[in-house]
Structure formats: structure tokens, C-alpha cells
Amino acid sequence: xxxxxxxxxxxxxxxxxxxxxxxxxxxxxxxxxxxxxxxxxxxxxxxxxxxxxxxxxxxxxxxxxxxxxxxxxxxxxxxxxxxxxxxxxxxxxxxxxxxxxxxxxxxxxxxxxx
Amino acid sequence: xxxxxxxxxxxxxxxxxxxxxxxxxxxxxxxxxxxxxxxxxxxxxxxxxxxxxxxxxxxxxxxxxxxxxxxxxxxxxxxxxxxxxxxxxxxxxxxxxxxxxxxxxxxxxxxxx
Numbered sequence: 001x002x003x004x005x006x007x008x009x010x011x012x013x014x015x016x017x018x019x020x021x022x023x024x025x026x027x028x029x030x031x032x033x034x035x036x037x038x039x040x041x042x043x044x045x046x047x048x049x050x051x052x053x054x055x056x057x058x059x060x061x062x063x064x065x066x067x068x069x070x071x072x073x074x075x076x077x078x079x080x081x082x083x084x085x086x087x088x089x090x091x092x093x094x095x096x097x098x099x100x101x102x103x104x105x106x107x108x109x110x111x112x113x114x
Numbered sequence: 115x116x117x118x119x120x121x122x123x124x125x126x127x128x129x130x131x132x133x134x135x136x137x138x139x140x141x142x143x144x145x146x147x148x149x150x151x152x153x154x155x156x157x158x159x160x161x162x163x164x165x166x167x168x169x170x171x172x173x174x175x176x177x178x179x180x181x182x183x184x185x186x187x188x189x190x191x192x193x194x195x196x197x198x199x200x201x202x203x204x205x206x207x208x209x210x211x212x213x214x215x216x217x218x219x220x221x222x223x224x225x226x227x
Contacts, residue, residue: 030212032213034215043219044157044204045218095173096170098170100172100211101162102159104156106154
């Protein structure tokens, strides 16, 4: 199993719907998780971080962490066409014996249809 | 608010040439990183630095070198560029190594011919 795994998509949702993005992780990563949004040709931009089991809400975004099942999700309510981007799940992991690498999933492409 | 500044934003380079990608941050973060992003391979760590004066190798360090003379600057050098180094390079920083949020620069798109 990869340290952080995501479905590559594309995930297509109509405008105004809830978009649900999912990520699973292995025991080889730390318990701090991040969601980044990356528009085509741009750099990753941090949307949410979550460290504890449960839900964390910020505006239209809700991050959910379930440590028992080893998954983290991002819900986007009232999806807008401007939300169309690739969403990257990430967690800190080790390389060479040190926790020094933010490990990214390959990303899920979200397309919000007007 | 600048955050992390990378230069150049885009460069076409002949194979065998030496190239330095510059990265400067103004957030006083201790840790800095260089990632490359390639289609289908995602973001991969090249080198990192825990603090000024120290650097470490990531998962794809071959052909690259870094230095960290001070807190703010973390240049990445390709000593003799090869076509496989064609990629988008992102500099990033965090308050501490392996902790907290990672913030990215705008990226440098490098094409090696």
C-alpha cells in the first residue's frame, strides 16, 4: 500500500452539489493531514489541515479524519465552477530515518459542471 | 506579502548546462524543501534543509545540489542538466522539519533539451 492514496478521478459534480474527496493512508505516515488545491499550471495551495479524529469545518470546506479506518476526506459544499482543480491529500512521512517529507497522493481532479 | 519567491518562473536549457533555481522566503521558516512535479508521478522530494547550514537528501537527489547559507535562501543547482530533469520545480517551507503546514512557491518550469 502506498503511504497516501487517492482516486485520480475525474470527479464530476453539478454546481451547488457536495463534492466528496477521499484519501486513505498507511501506518507509515504521521497523524497530521493536509488538503491542498492545485489549479492547472499553478502551485499547491493549502486548504485545510486536520490532526484529530472527527470533523473540522472552514467555510464551505469540511475535513474529516477517521484514524480507525485510516481515511481522511474533504467535503466541499455548494460546489462552484471555481472549485474545479486537482485536490491533493498529504501527510508527513519519513525518508532516510527522519520525518522530513510531506507525502502527497497523486491527486483527485474535480470538475464542477455549471 | 511575498511568502516564497522562486526564479526563474520558466527556463529552457540545453543539456549539459549548469542551472540554479533560486528560492527565497520571508516567513522566517526553519525548514525548506525542493520538490519536483511530474505527470503521473506527483510531487517528489529532491532535497530539504532543517535549518541554515544543514541540508539533506530526499527521494530523488541525483543530479541536484542545494545549499542553505542563511534562513531565507535555498537555491537548487543542476550541475549538468539532462532531459530527464525537465519538470516543474517547487520550493516550499515549513516552520519546522516534518511538522505543520507546508507552503509553496509559484514554481519554476524547466525544460532541458
